[in-house]
Amino acid sequence: MTASKEILLSAYPVGMPTSDTFTIRDGAPAKAPAGGVALKLLWLSVDPYLRGRMSQAKSYAQPFEPGKPIYSGGVAEVTESDNPKFPVGSLVMGIMNWAHEQGHSGEGLTKLDPALGWGKTLSPSLSVGALGMPGFTAWVGLNIHGRPVKGETIVVSAATGAVGSMVCQMAKRKGLRVVGVAGGAEKCAYAVEVLGCDACVDHKDPELKAKLREACPNGVDIYFENVAGVTFDAVFPLLNDFSRIPVCGMISVYNATQAPEGPDRFPGFWRAVLTKRISVRGFIVFDHAEKQGEFLKEIAPLVAAGEITTRETVTEGLENAPAAFLSLMTGSNFGKAVVKVV
Amino acid sequence: MTASKEILLSAYPVGMPTSDTFTIRDGAPAKAPAGGVALKLLWLSVDPYLRGRMSQAKSYAQPFEPGKPIYSGGVAEVTESDNPKFPVGSLVMGIMNWAHEQGHSGEGLTKLDPALGWGKTLSPSLSVGALGMPGFTAWVGLNIHGRPVKGETIVVSAATGAVGSMVCQMAKRKGLRVVGVAGGAEKCAYAVEVLGCDACVDHKDPELKAKLREACPNGVDIYFENVAGVTFDAVFPLLNDFSRIPVCGMISVYNATQAPEGPDRFPGFWRAVLTKRISVRGFIVFDHAEKQGEFLKEIAPLVAAGEITTRETVTEGLENAPAAFLSLMTGSNFGKAVVKVV
Numbered sequence: 001m002t003a004s005k006e007i008l009l010s011a012y013p014v015g016m017p018t019s020d021t022f023t024i025r026d027g028a029p030a031k032a033p034a035g036g037v038a039l040k041l042l043w044l045s046v047d048p049y050l051r052g053r054m055s056q057a058k059s060y061a062q063p064f065e066p067g068k069p070i071y072s073g074g075v076a077e078v079t080e081s082d083n084p085k086f087p088v089g090s091l092v093m094g095i096m097n098w099a100h101e102q103g104h105s106g107e108g109l110t111k112l113d114p115a116l117g118w119g120k121t122l123s124p125s126l127s128v129g130a131l132g133m134p135g136f137t138a139w140v141g142l143n144i145h146g147r148p149v150k151g152e153t154i155v156v157s158a159a160t161g162a163v164g165s166m167v168c169q170m171a172k173r174k175g176l177r178v179v180g181v182a183g184g185a186e187k188c189a190y191a192v193e194v195l196g197c198d199a200c201v202d203h204k205d206p207e208l209k210a211k212l213r214e215a216c217p218n219g220v221d222i223y224f225e226n227v228a229g230v231t232f233d234a235v236f237p238l239l240n241d242f243s244r245i246p247v248c249g250m251i252s253v254y255n256a257t258q259a260p261e262g263p264d265r266f267p268g269f270w271r272a273v274l275t276k277r278i279s280v281r282g283f284i285v286f287d288h289a290e291k292q293g294e295f296l297k298e299i300a301p302l303v304a305a306g307e308i309t310t311r312e313t314v315t316e317g318l319e320n321a322p323a324a325f326l327s328l329m330t331g332s333n334f335g336k337a338v339v340k341v342v
Numbered sequence: 343m344t345a346s347k348e349i350l351l352s353a354y355p356v357g358m359p360t361s362d363t364f365t366i367r368d369g370a371p372a373k374a375p376a377g378g379v380a381l382k383l384l385w386l387s388v389d390p391y392l393r394g395r396m397s398q399a400k401s402y403a404q405p406f407e408p409g410k411p412i413y414s415g416g417v418a419e420v421t422e423s424d425n426p427k428f429p430v431g432s433l434v435m436g437i438m439n440w441a442h443e444q445g446h447s448g449e450g451l452t453k454l455d456p457a458l459g460w461g462k463t464l465s466p467s468l469s470v471g472a473l474g475m476p477g478f479t480a481w482v483g484l485n486i487h488g489r490p491v492k493g494e495t496i497v498v499s500a501a502t503g504a505v506g507s508m509v510c511q512m513a514k515r516k517g518l519r520v521v522g523v524a525g526g527a528e529k530c531a532y533a534v535e536v537l538g539c540d541a542c543v544d545h546k547d548p549e550l551k552a553k554l555r556e557a558c559p560n561g562v563d564i565y566f567e568n569v570a571g572v573t574f575d576a577v578f579p580l581l582n583d584f585s586r587i588p589v590c591g592m593i594s595v596y597n598a599t600q601a602p603e604g605p606d607r608f609p610g611f612w613r614a615v616l617t618k619r620i621s622v623r624g625f626i627v628f629d630h631a632e633k634q635g636e637f638l639k640e641i642a643p644l645v646a647a648g649e650i651t652t653r654e655t656v657t658e659g660l661e662n663a664p665a666a667f668l669s670l671m672t673g674s675n676f677g678k679a680v681v682k683v684v
Contacts, residue, residue: 052617228612247616250609262604266611267592270570273624274589275394280622282615 006099045128138166311335348441387470480508653677
């Protein structure tokens with residue numbers, strides 16, 4: 001095993017983060033605190049939303065602190081335990097520091113239930129991906145806030161991403177016309193051929209607006225918002241009366257440092273909300289924890305059976321986690337980004 | 343009785359309508375069409391939303407046609423009937439032309455039920471005001487889209503208007519902290535002293551933002567949007583997590599002819615929707631017709647008993663209806679604007 005390391009936030013980045021945003025240093029050996037556990041980290045999730053924690057701007061989450069560890073969803077093996085819920089040798093998932101070893105209070109940890117097939121039909125990494133926060137986010141946004149009806153049209157931005165790829169597949173199973181938006185021909189082909197989208201439009205295409213209109217002959221009933229920016233602008237005129245916009249993320253504006261120049265799009269948006277009776281709802285998956293069991297019961301068997309496809313981009317080595325995160329910010333990743341720690 | 347007149351749209355106004363927007367001419371004597379009725383108009387409702395029909399821009403309603411009559415909510419007496427639901431002499435409300443006499447198919451007409459006290463404890467004009475479309479709009483927006491919880495704070499824009507005054511009183515009865523926004527000291531005093539608002543802030547006050555913040559020490563849980571503009575900007579930073587914005591109107595932008603200059607407020611708004619999990623819902627009362635009975639059953643007795651206060655600005659004479667409408671566009675009215683036709 002490599003020497004134990006941990007990764008800290010150096011300082012809040014202004015605009016796009018860089019490798020200087022992170023500091024790697026030697027970690028201390030971990031001990032289980034009273035009532036808690038000591039963990040050996042196996043998998044880490046890297047997600048665009050972490051950008052929001054690298055800032056003191058008001059957000060739904062506490063910001064990271066400069067000089068303190070970065071943390072995100074992870075899977076670990078319990079190496080020492082003062083809590084009977086998490087025996088030594090069991091697999092747990094939850095929010096974990098970017099560190100090979102760590103003591104953990106146990107709060108928020110979930111033991112991966114071997115009966116579901118974890119470690120056998122289901123890779124533990126899926127507990128931070130298709131069957132973890134991103135998959136659950138897709139399920140909550142689509143079902144609770146999107147309120148899909150068979151025969152409707154949904155546009156899914158970042159369609160091949162960790163959340164979007166699950167939205168596409170779940171919406172298709174519910175009988176919707178599913179139109180993806182993704183960056184580049186390879187991702188678009190994947191959206192149609194693997195995820196089952198009825199069409200997929202490249203957001204880098206200068207004809208984005210016209211092509212999206214063509215792909216949505218009956219307008220748009222649900223816009224699953226992951227990106228904002230030009231994709232939103234292309235969807236906006238296509239929104240139908242009573243359409244719903246679950247607002248899940250907006251990667252295109254995370255790195256903005258000031259309000260962009262005009263014209264001011266807000267009044268036109270506001271007018272459309274009224275005249276088309278649009279529902280907009282920002283949501284964070286953590287607000288819906290009580291539904292997680294229902295989600296797993298419905299979706300885990302479909303993933304285990306291969307009826308829902310998952311794709312991971314695996315980066316090996318904890319020390320490469322910052323690079324894995326940075327590649328999310330520029331859209332060069334494909335599939336759920338995870339780090340295989342060991 | 344005066345000679346029978348009718349009022350037409352001359353042409354679509356660009357920007358603020360003027361008296362030239364309307365044409366008054368002699369009307370023809372009315373006959374009941376087959377299955378319909380002939381009506382003698384008694385009261386007319388004039389409302390800001392009519393501005394939306396004076397335009398071919400996409401909206402929730404068909405636009406008026408140049409050279410054809412203006413129409414809005416009205417109350418009339420049936421003078422000739424080929425429909426047993428509406429006997430001669432009964433009072434009916436519905437969408438009516440701005441004309442002393444008119445034939446009407448009967449579609450969308452509602453007979454005012456004498457058992458509720460119409461013509462006795464309830465003036466027929468209330469059927470186009472506190473107990474008609476504006477009151478029902480207030481009830482739908484507050485209850486269905488606002489989802490009020492005792493102890494929360496609601497900000498009501500256009501607080502002394504036909505809709506706002508009902509929202510304020512209904513919200514107060516539900517145990518909310520109610521903060522009005524209105525134009526000028528007289529309206530603000532009315533909001534507090536008569537409507538029961540806990541505070542009211544003048545939107546013309548240069549200290550609007552600071553005063554609204556002071557009036558909402560626990561932030562804002564519901565913003566009942568009637569106006570947009572500076573009022574929205576003052577409320578926006580005060581919105582709490584999980585706040586709701588029923589979007590009912592936006593009088594400040596109805597007369598805009600192009601997207602205003604920047605900065606572009608949309609990305610900042612969108613980010614707040616996500617991080618604060620805000621719900622936004624545009625709504626039109628006509629989409630909720632099935633709830634009208636429930637509304638009347640709850641609110642009519644309170645109005646008849648004086649527990650809910652109503653205020654009307656009565657303009658006398660059909661020929662003065664255009665002036666009554668124009669005064670709505672500049673905010674100089676106070677209370678529900680109605681025209682007493684005869």
